[in-house]
Amino acid sequence: MNFVVIGGDAAGMSAASRAKRTDPxxxxxxxxxxxxxxxxxxxxxxxxxxxxxxxDDLVVRKAEVFRQKQGIDLRTGHRAEAIDPSRRxxxxxxxxxxxxxxxxxxxxxxxxxxxxxxxxxxxxxxVVALKKLEDGRxxxxxxxxxxxxxVVILGMGYIALEMAEALRSRxxxxxxxxxxxxxxxxxxxxxxxxxxxxxxxxxxxxxDGRRPERIEARGDRLRMVGDGLDLSAxxxxxxxxxAPNSEMAAAAGLDLGPGRAIAVDRGxxxxxxxxxxxxxxxxxxxxxxxxxxxxxLALRANRAGWAAADNACGGSTELxxxxxxxxxxxxxxxxxxxxxxxxxxxxxxFDPVSVVVTTSSRAHAHPxxxxxxxxxxxDRGSGRLLxxxxxxxxxxxxxxNAAAVALHAKMTVAGFAQTDLSYxxxxxPVWDPLLTAANQLVKKL
Amino acid sequence: MNFVVIGGDAAGMSAASRAKRTDPxxxxxxxxxxxxxxxxxxxxxxxxxxxxxxxDDLVVRKAEVFRQKQGIDLRTGHRAEAIDPSRRxxxxxxxxxxxxxxxxxxxxxxxxxxxxxxxxxxxxxxVVALKKLEDGRxxxxxxxxxxxxxVVILGMGYIALEMAEALRSRxxxxxxxxxxxxxxxxxxxxxxxxxxxxxxxxxxxxxDGRRPERIEARGDRLRMVGDGLDLSAxxxxxxxxxAPNSEMAAAAGLDLGPGRAIAVDRGxxxxxxxxxxxxxxxxxxxxxxxxxxxxxLALRANRAGWAAADNACGGSTELxxxxxxxxxxxxxxxxxxxxxxxxxxxxxxFDPVSVVVTTSSRAHAHPxxxxxxxxxxxDRGSGRLLxxxxxxxxxxxxxxNAAAVALHAKMTVAGFAQTDLSYxxxxxPVWDPLLTAANQLVKKL
Numbered sequence: 001m002n003f004v005v006i007g008g009d010a011a012g013m014s015a016a017s018r019a020k021r022t023d024p025x026x027x028x029x030x031x032x033x034x035x036x037x038x039x040x041x042x043x044x045x046x047x048x049x050x051x052x053x054x055x056d057d058l059v060v061r062k063a064e065v066f067r068q069k070q071g072i073d074l075r076t077g078h079r080a081e082a083i084d085p086s087r088r089x090x091x092x093x094x095x096x097x098x099x100x101x102x103x104x105x106x107x108x109x110x111x112x113x114x115x116x117x118x119x120x121x122x123x124x125x126x127v128v129a130l131k132k133l134e135d136g137r138x139x140x141x142x143x144x145x146x147x148x149x150x151v152v153i154l155g156m157g158y159i160a161l162e163m164a165e166a167l168r169s170r171x172x173x174x175x176x177x178x179x180x181x182x183x184x185x186x187x188x189x190x191x192x193x194x195x196x197x198x199x200x201x202x203x204x205x206x207x208d209g210r211r212p213e214r215i216e217a218r219g220d221r222l223r224m225v226g227d228g229l230d231l232s233a234x235x236x237x238x239x240x241x242x243a244p245n246s247e248m249a250a251a252a253g254l255d256l257g258p259g260r261a262i263a264v265d266r267g268x269x270x271x272x273x274x275x276x277x278x279x280x281x282x283x284x285x286x287x288x289x290x291x292x293x294x295x296x297l298a299l300r301a302n303r304a305g306w307a308a309a310d311n312a313c314g315g316s317t318e319l320x321x322x323x324x325x326x327x328x329x330x331x332x333x334x335x336x337x338x339x340x341x342x343x344x345x346x347x348x349x350f351d352p353v354s355v356v357v358t359t360s361s362r363a364h365a366h367p368x369x370x371x372x373x374x375x376x377x378x379d380r381g382s383g384r385l386l387x388x389x390x391x392x393x394x395x396x397x398x399x400x401n402a403a404a405v406a407l408h409a410k411m412t413v414a415g416f417a418q419t420d421l422s423y424x425x426x427x428x429p430v431w432d433p434l435l436t437a438a439n440q441l442v443k444k445l
Numbered sequence: 446m447n448f449v450v451i452g453g454d455a456a457g458m459s460a461a462s463r464a465k466r467t468d469p470x471x472x473x474x475x476x477x478x479x480x481x482x483x484x485x486x487x488x489x490x491x492x493x494x495x496x497x498x499x500x501d502d503l504v505v506r507k508a509e510v511f512r513q514k515q516g517i518d519l520r521t522g523h524r525a526e527a528i529d530p531s532r533r534x535x536x537x538x539x540x541x542x543x544x545x546x547x548x549x550x551x552x553x554x555x556x557x558x559x560x561x562x563x564x565x566x567x568x569x570x571x572v573v574a575l576k577k578l579e580d581g582r583x584x585x586x587x588x589x590x591x592x593x594x595x596v597v598i599l600g601m602g603y604i605a606l607e608m609a610e611a612l613r614s615r616x617x618x619x620x621x622x623x624x625x626x627x628x629x630x631x632x633x634x635x636x637x638x639x640x641x642x643x644x645x646x647x648x649x650x651x652x653d654g655r656r657p658e659r660i661e662a663r664g665d666r667l668r669m670v671g672d673g674l675d676l677s678a679x680x681x682x683x684x685x686x687x688a689p690n691s692e693m694a695a696a697a698g699l700d701l702g703p704g705r706a707i708a709v710d711r712g713x714x715x716x717x718x719x720x721x722x723x724x725x726x727x728x729x730x731x732x733x734x735x736x737x738x739x740x741x742l743a744l745r746a747n748r749a750g751w752a753a754a755d756n757a758c759g760g761s762t763e764l765x766x767x768x769x770x771x772x773x774x775x776x777x778x779x780x781x782x783x784x785x786x787x788x789x790x791x792x793x794x795f796d797p798v799s800v801v802v803t804t805s806s807r808a809h810a811h812p813x814x815x816x817x818x819x820x821x822x823x824d825r826g827s828g829r830l831l832x833x834x835x836x837x838x839x840x841x842x843x844x845x846n847a848a849a850v851a852l853h854a855k856m857t858v859a860g861f862a863q864t865d866l867s868y869x870x871x872x873x874p875v876w877d878p879l880l881t882a883a884n885q886l887v888k889k890l
Contacts, residue, residue, distance in 0.1 A: 010875075040809045043870045047810070057810045287865070298875045299868050323865040327872060336867060364485045365492070365502045397872040398843035401864075401879075402850045408864045409854030419846075419853045420732070420768040422781060423744050425488045427772060427842040430455075430743045434846075 004103035008032030011279025012109035014305030049166035083252035105312035110245035112280035121215030155240035181209035188375035257283035259294030278304035285321035336400035339387030363425035449548035453477030456724025457554035459750030494611035528697035550757035555690035557725035566660030600685035626654035633820035702728035704739030723749035730766035781845035784832030808870035
């Protein structure tokens with residue numbers, strides 16, 4: 001009996017470790033095309049910010065540890081290329097040439113890749129993306145090797161903003177470019193304006209609503225040209241989103257879901273029995289809508305890896321799904337969301353009502369306070385809480401979890417408004433900002 | 446139609462304001478024995494820490510504002526002394542002598558007072574407590590007037606610890622004294638040990654398990670003497686807990702609940718129709734046990750004031766109850782709890798199982814991380830989550846809210862372990878410390 005895992009990152013290595021712990025006699029084989037396994041991909045912007053730290057600091061567990069201490073047959077440099085569900089085999093190319101491996105249970109954990117804009121010159125030297133550890137290594141090499149003074153970032157999502165902060169901290173000029181107008185369009189305008197001010201205050205130049213047409217390269221110098229756009233740069237970072245690595249799964253006949261991610265049930269099984277998928281290549285059910293969504297994030301990847309392993313070992317683990325909880329830091333701000341936006345709620349058939357409130361991050365007269373902005377979305381019909389967004393200098397990143405738990409519990413806004421949240425002067429006002437928002441939203445529902 | 450409120454602090458002024466907003470024609474009369482209304486009592490330790498800040502910085506809204514802008518008949522210097530439910534009157538003493546006021550609806554919001562130990566010398570000059578703004582004013586005056594170099598604090602609860610920090614920040618030597626052994630006995634020993642180390646690292650000397658026998662005063666100098674105890678001090682602070690001001694209610698025939706607090710239903714009505722009670726003088730239902738408890742804290746006081754006002758105005762607001770969520774800061778540590786301890790759970794008829802886990806406060810390899818310690822309690826029979834405690838240098842105070850919401854939702858530990866909590870490297874590990882604890886507790890249940 002064996003368990004073959006394609007992909008040695010968060011979902012894949014979580015699954016391999018869990019399966020081997022559950023059943024030490026199981027033959028666990030991991031096929032990973034790069035040499036890097038088990039690293040903190042999300043930590044890359046913070047590592048890049050510090051020229052003195054090697055990128056390998058982000059490695060959580062080395063390949064040898066998985067092999068020698070955990071008994072996992074981890075095959076780095078092995079690129080899986082095709083799955084044959086009828087013969088139950090995976091074929092591909094490794095250091096010793098092509099290979100074919102038979103599997104009893106298979107986990108596809110191929111992750112995602114950065115989406116690259118379709119631009120002339122996008123393949124120029126100095127145009128980079130950030131997803132794999134190798135990408136981080138490459139960027140650090142460029143920053144070290146070239147005299148990088150100016151970077152243009154394509155995209156304004158959380159990786160773009162985290163990288164803007166990292167590069168500014170190294171004294172590099174940063175311009176953000178995005179074809180469509182508006183910063184963080186999923187965010188309530190009052191909150192995204194706060195993020196916009198923070199970017200401006202830190203010298204990040206935004207060009208949103210500007211469509212790039214081409215990238216020109218001359219030596220180490222790049223130039224991004226477009227409608228009302230002519231920016232010189234020593235490096236261009238594409239951070240416009242990710243696409244699931246699902247082509248091999250699709251070719252093998254597995255159903256795809258939203259965003260062309262591999263469709264899985266609550267036990268991480270794909271449409272083909274015996275084949276599981278987990279991590280950034282797979283979809284998930286949203287706990288608010290019950291619908292399939294593609295929101296690839298780290299916690300889900302780890303959790304889905306465990307669930308797939310449990311089930312590959314004969315268990316019956318089911319995951320409730322995701323609430324779409326996400327946080328990031330941008331300069332002094334914490335930005336957080338969970339659940340649905342007003343637009344997503346309307347699209348899912350709810351009748352959304354929302355509020356925005358701004359309160360202090362600490363109690364009345366407590367020194368050192370900042371502002372905290374809360375956007376809360378509820379459903380007029382049922383009174384249910386549907387989503388929350390927060391931006392503030394402190395207390396947004398962890399506070400959002402209270403709303404996330406409420407979404408899992410399918411609480412009403414009125415019920416959420418009754419919760420006994422913490423209070424002490426250094427940490428917030430008597431009424432937590434979430435409660436103040438909930439109290440106001442209750443009146444509008 | 447009038448609404449008479451006894452007590453002009455958090456619950457009383459919240460109720461008066463709410464009632465006047467709901468029904469501008471209602472005659473709202475507040476009887477307050479001091480001159481101070483609507484101030485942040487919880488902020489006093491932080492104000493005391495700063496010699497340069499007047500204590501009146503803590504006043505949120507002045508008496509004139511309530512009178513002139515809100516139309517509330519706020520009578521400071523009026524001490525209510527007796528309630529006659531059969532005649533529906535309150536009598537007492539004011540600046541102009543004795544008074545009798547007839548009420549249609551009555552709210553008792555008399556708060557609590559510091560419990561004072563029964564010690565010879567406890568009434569000496571220089572022995573203080575901290576509850577009312579006047580107490581804070583008095584303490585600041587002592588610190589200014591005497592050359593206070595040493596303070597002995599009786600008690601080791603959160604006010605004692607907050608004041609220890611405040612006094613240490615002013616360079617004052619602090620000793621904590623408590624008759625019974627153990628710091629924060631409600632806390633898991635692994636967590637209270639962390640708090641103990643933090644106190645020691647900041648030069649706070651603990652004498653627990655030492656029973657004081659008397660306080661001797663000589664001029665401005667105090668001496669606390671007891672079994673193995675002989676401490677000199679310039680000031681002694683009694684911080685051993687609070688007792689509800691419920692004597693007048695009891696004399697009027699109102700039922701008392703746990704801790705001799707006024708027993709109220711979910712609409713804040715006492716056992717006598719037309720008489721409500723809210724704030725630190727009243728009890729509450731615990732959302733985990735459904736039982737009456739006396740846990741006087743600020744959020745509940747404000748919320749109960751609103752609910753009492755709504756119902757006095759003819760509404761039908763009911764409060765779910767409290768989860769016992771409480772946080773405080775002590776030096777660099779955030780200390781948080783919600784729900785039941787193991788002992789409380791056992792006493793309430795549960796079969797408690799618990800875990801303690803220690804994780805990093807930030808992601809792998811993220812700079813600046815501290816440790817975060819989590820104690821989680823579940824019920825073996827039902828699998829329900831019963832309580833949580835956290836101690837850490839960052840991320841405990843707001844994280845606890847996720848557990849508090851789960852308690853309101855009566856979630857199982859397994860359900861809580863499935864929640865989609867936030868992750869980004871500056872704010873925590875991929876698996877939030879609460880999830881790591883929940884994952885471990887699930888295995889033990």
